Amino acid sequence: MFFTKTYSFRLQLRFLLLLTGMGIIASCEDVIEVEVPSEEPRLIIEALIRVDTTQAVTPVRVKVSETASFFDEPQPVTLDQITLAGAILLEESPGSGIYARDVPTSQLMQEDLFIAIDYNGQIFAGFTDFAYAVPIDTLEQGPGGPQDNETELIIGFTDPAEVDNYYLLDFDLNEFQPTRDQFYDGQAFEFSFFYDEQLESGTTLTVSILGATSDFYQYMEKLLEQTEDELDLFDTPAVTVRGNILNASDIETISDLSEANLETNFPLGYFAVVQEYKQTVIIK
Structure with missing residues (x-):
C-alpha cells in the first residue's frame, strides 16, 4: 500500500509540474506581427x-x-x-x-x-x-570543375567581326549566361559553364544560343544578379x-x-x- 500511495503522489506531482511548465511557456509567448511587402498588383x-x-x-x-x-x-x-x-x-x-x-x-x-x-x-x-544569333560550333561535356559535385559543359561559337554582338546562352535547367563580344569580336570563342551539381548520367540537356539586343543583355545581367538562381x-x-x-x-x-x-x-x-x-x- 505504501508503494501505491507513493506512486500516486508522484504522478500528481509530475502533473502539477507539467501544468506549471505549460503555464510558464504560455506566459512567455509573444505575438509577433511580421510586416510583408505590399503594393498594387503588377x-x-x-x-x-x-x-x-x-x-x-x-x-x-x-x-x-x-x-x-x-x-x-x-x-x-x-x-x-x-x-x-x-x-x-x-x-x-x-x-x-x-x-x-x-x-x-x-x-x-x-x-x-x-x-x-x-x-x-x-x-x-x-x-x-x-x-540575330550565331550557330553553336561545339558542345561537349568537360572533365568537371574544382568541386567534385560540379558538371562542366564546354561550348564554342564564332562571332561575326566588326559588329557589337550580344548573346544569351540557355544551358537548360533554368541556367542562363549573358555574354557580349567585347573581348572576342570576330573570333572563335570557347568557354566552360559549370552546373552547381553533379548531373546524373544519361541526363539530356538542350543548350541554346540566343541573340540579344544591348538592352536585353543588360536586363538579363541585372536579373541574374538579383535572383542569384533562386527563382x-x-x-x-x-x-x-x-x-x-x-x-x-x-x-x-x-x-x-x-x-x-x-x-x-x-x-x-x-x-x-x-x-x-x-x-x-x-x-x-
Missing part, C-alpha cells in the same frame, strides 16, 4: 520569342500573370486583347493566361517590333528589334528590374511612348524576339 509579361529562321512559321507564345500577396503565387490573367508584331494572340484555354498564335517568321525578323496589351482599361506597350527567371522577375514594357495608358500616340509612366505601375518581364540555335548533349 502584370508579369513573359514574352521571350525564340525564332528558328529556317522555319516559315514561328509559334509565338506569351504568358501573362499578375503578382499576388507576398506568400502567394502569381495568378494568370485574362486580357482584353494582346497584339504582337501585328498579330492578335488568343488565349490557349480560358483562364490559362497563355496567349499564342503561329506567326510568319519573316514578320518577326524586323526592327521596331511592337507588343500591346489591353488589360482592365490600361494599355501596356513595348518595342524591340529582332536579334525561375521568367516566372517571377525581380520587382526592381524594370523591363522594356511600359504603361502607355496616358499617351496619345505611339511616338509619345517614351513619355509613358516609367516610375509607377510598370509591368514586370520583358519583350524580346530573338534568333535561336540549339543542340543537345547527354551527360556521361
